[in-house]
Amino acid sequence: MARSVEFNEEQAIQKAMEVFWEKGYNSASLRDLTDAMKINSSSLYNTIGDKQELFVRCVQHYTDLRKQDIQKRLKSSDSPFTILVDYIHDAVDVIIKGNGCMAVKMAFEVANADQRVKDILKADSDYAYQFLHDLIKNAMDRGEIATKEDPELLADYFNSTWTGWYESYILHHDAGKIRKMAQYFIKQLSK
Amino acid sequence: MARSVEFNEEQAIQKAMEVFWEKGYNSASLRDLTDAMKINSSSLYNTIGDKQELFVRCVQHYTDLRKQDIQKRLKSSDSPFTILVDYIHDAVDVIIKGNGCMAVKMAFEVANADQRVKDILKADSDYAYQFLHDLIKNAMDRGEIATKEDPELLADYFNSTWTGWYESYILHHDAGKIRKMAQYFIKQLSK
């Protein structure tokens, strides 16, 4: 009957996500966003909705990518402990590269003011928790990890620990610091 | 010669700080701020300066309060380990009370975009680091802490760890989780 949407929605969301990621929700203007997305604001409002709706979609997109990353790791034939250590090292690399984690940033900037965003971030956190928990438990059963601590606790502990590494890197830009803390965390697990 | 300033500047800064703390830098409007400070914007611009300047003063004020808190703790006659454990428990209480830490929030929202703020937050982080480092070192010398880890590493580690507890509480509102992680951290130190 009529014309169909011209722009690629997923690509546009990806671009908007990058803007929000860098600037945060409040200081990313609609001009910043539509410029990056290369669409007119009328197209945005016709298809996706307003700024809040766009933001929710971006946060969802970000956590979808994280979920895919975890699912890929789960397909690996490496031992649970190896998968865990790789995951930690990759988390360190993300921090040191300077992008940091969008989910962490938004948890502090907007989660308290937007329930939908909080729910998405909570689900993301729960998913990462489950991933870590299962890995730690399996590694214990195989004897790769010697600690007698609850896997529940250890999973929570790492899930929150690396947020602090991110803050440390923002303030001090000291990659060595982050690497040493990661190394210490792994050592605590092993013994 | 002439009239003197009518409002109490420190009280006004305190009020502005509370607004920034709750809303963040970008979503706190000048109306929000001057309403809380109970002054007219012309008075603000005549004495303190623009929004950025006010914000810097608020962040500085916040870190001054933290410094005073640490100095009070240092005057205690308790053992280093006791001071350390009390500090950790109080950090947990701050998180659970729901205010969280303004320094952490602002590190994620504005530190990358404002060098002056970043410098203040870095100095604050360095001060807390030194406090923790000295306590840990003294506790080791007295045999209150058994671990052989570097006090430098442990101080960094805690300084960043509790940031993650804060994020965890934002997303999950689970006080038990935070208490267990703190308990685990203390146990790791002790043995």
Added chain:
DNA sequence: TTATTTCTGAAACGTTTGTTTTAAAAAAGC
């Protein structure tokens, strides 16, 4: 081709933003 529908681009919308101006009120020194 024509009719119909929907998308697009540019402009305009009313608000809200941070900031400045203006005129009057208030304090201090002579």
Added chain:
DNA sequence: GCTTTTTTAAAACAAACGTTTCAGAAATAA
């Protein structure tokens, strides 16, 4: 009490904000 200086309150400021309107272009189906 008068003069001088500075603070104050209220209003006004331009710029930027998120959002909507509107006319025309584009695509589909008949």
